[in-house]
Amino acid sequence: MLIKNPILTATNLTKRYGPGCAKCLEQTGPDYGRNQCPVCGTVIACAGVDLAIHPQEVLGVVGESGSGKSTVIKMLHFDIDADDGHVGLHTGKIETDNRVRNQNVLKFSSFGKRQIRNAVMGIVYQNPHLGLRMNISAGGNIAERLLMAGWRNVGDMRKRSAMLLDKTEVPISRMDEAPRNFSGGMQQRVQIAKALSNEPVLLLLDEVTTGLDVSVQARVLDLIRKLQQEMDVATLVVSHDLGVIRMLTTRTMVMKNGRVVEAGLTDQILEDPQHPYTQLLVSSALH
């Protein structure tokens, strides 16, 4: 059930690569079909993005490569520093909320950001190399994250790692093996276990099924859906795949050339798309 207050509100998220000039914003975007400023050459990865994520909901961001959707998720996870924008958190975790009340967490020190990340967020990247240390055991990867979230007892951490790996259908017998030996789908499942280990309030999924073959993709999606329901975690799903968006999300934002061109209920976006780009996207889908 949605309740009225979002756990995360972002306004005017903006990221540019280059010096920037007065014309950058008005000369780029979907109306021009480009995200590079013709005056100064700056690339506008994304600009003016507003979004709100409510408890337990699954919000989708869809768009083609280069539309800025991964930049948005990485700014929310503090992997990329935003050039402009405001992110407010109201997570329901009292300790975190007291620290961040009415503040723009984008302005926090890197230490402060890390604390927030460890307390309330989990992320799964398209590329498992970004989310996992490939040479440390699967169990060790999860334990490392638990350590950052304040866990200290080795036995407890090991127990929790095993539980999470079991939940994400990674054979526990392989928990002491390094993920570099695992298949792509298995690496993704270890990443999911790691992302969920600190019981995040917000789960960020960045193209998690891209590059996996269809049957593995299906298993990963089923797993995410099951865990999402079980754990009631609010989730932001970034994907270029309308099938993934249809399957997982209730609301969707459509991005193009670094801007949000349309946002709505997912079935409305798919059945009655308003923006020319969304219409093209929906009519291009294979099914």
Added chain:
Amino acid sequence: MLRVNNLSKTFTIHNLGAKEISGFRPVSFEVATGKTLALSGPSGTGKSSIIKCLYRTYLATSGSIEYTMANGETVNLVKLPDTEMVRLRQREIGYVTQFLRVLPRVSATEIVAGPLIGTGVSYDDAIQRATVLLRRLRIPDELLDAYPVTFSGGEQQRINIARAIIWKPRLLLLDEPTASLDKGSIEIVIELLNELRQQGTTMVMIFHDPDVMHALSDSIYLTQTIQEEECCECNR
């Protein structure tokens, strides 16, 4: 409970040079709490589109849909923020068509129990109620744990109907959910829907079969063919 005022829908197809297509003639109607209204009219008069506007799968172009919620507050479904609409769909407004659009690799009972889980009903209890309902709809026991993608058209429609009525929505929108059911199954569906009516569910429905329509509706609204002068394309 529901007051539709001059509702209209125009589709703008951008890759056909912003061609405009009218979805239906502007409609106005009212449905009182606990009453049922059937939309009736020739094919192509926009009955399904009207229902989709009510559910917000389509964004209405003009007009309003005033809906009085369980808490007594009246909202306009055309303008309601997305998150509020999601909440209404979870708590009050149900929608069912003849097409089963469900997640793959989920069993029949889980699909039907889905809307109950999260409303405070326990998983086991929800599954139990889904099983009872599916048996009443004469779904064979060996199919209860199977994936409905593999079911026959008629079985899929019964899964669909079960999912729509199990949580007893306040307002139920029905778009031909019995299109390919045999007579026996249709009678069971009529019985179930009439039970829901007695328990106070308001309904807006489309049924081509006049017998079904009359068995379920308190009143009928006739949709009309879009006339030439109203067709945006011809106005240019």
